[in-house]
């Protein structure tokens with residue numbers, strides 16, 4: 798069987814994980830999984846967060862749900878958190894970053910307001926997801942990618958496609 802890598806795309810909401818992940822799947826033939834959508838479809842929740850007005854992810858059930866697929870390989874996982882996935886799942890981790898003025902506009906047009914908007918902007922300013930990724934995975938596999946402009950998006954896509962091709966050569 799041809800071996801394929803598993804890729805994690807993480808970062809604050811609005812940085813461009815979904816846009817990148819879907820296009821990357823098109824170009825590489827890897828399977829794209831949006832953890833937010835997966836949780837919604839399977840109602841993989843454990844309570845409701847009144848402060849941020851959103852359901853709380855049942856992380857254990859998400860991991861159980863994805864385990865077989867991840868073991869098979871060839872999956873692009875998209876989520877705004879990363880420390881609850883088993884470390885062994887991923888061959889590479891990309892943390893997408895966006896300047897705050899850009900992120901503000903993106904989140905506002907998504908309908909985020911008040912505390913939720915503020916919390917996410919703070920999260921990006923303090924590069925919380927990058928720190929989370931550096932704590933959870935081996936540093937050599939964690940990469941920061943800027944995602945401010947369409948040119949950034951294209952450059953990131955090209956780089957990851959090249960990396961994927963090289964990985965496939967090295968492992969098959």
Ligand code: DAT
Nearest residue numbers: 810811812813814815816944945946947950
């Ligand atoms: P995420 O999945 O991280 O929440 P998204 O892919 O839904 O983010 O993108 C949020 C918005 O930003 C969406 O309107 C597309 C736009 N966008 C994404 N990446 C971009 C980039 N590199 N340059 C400009 N706009 C981008």
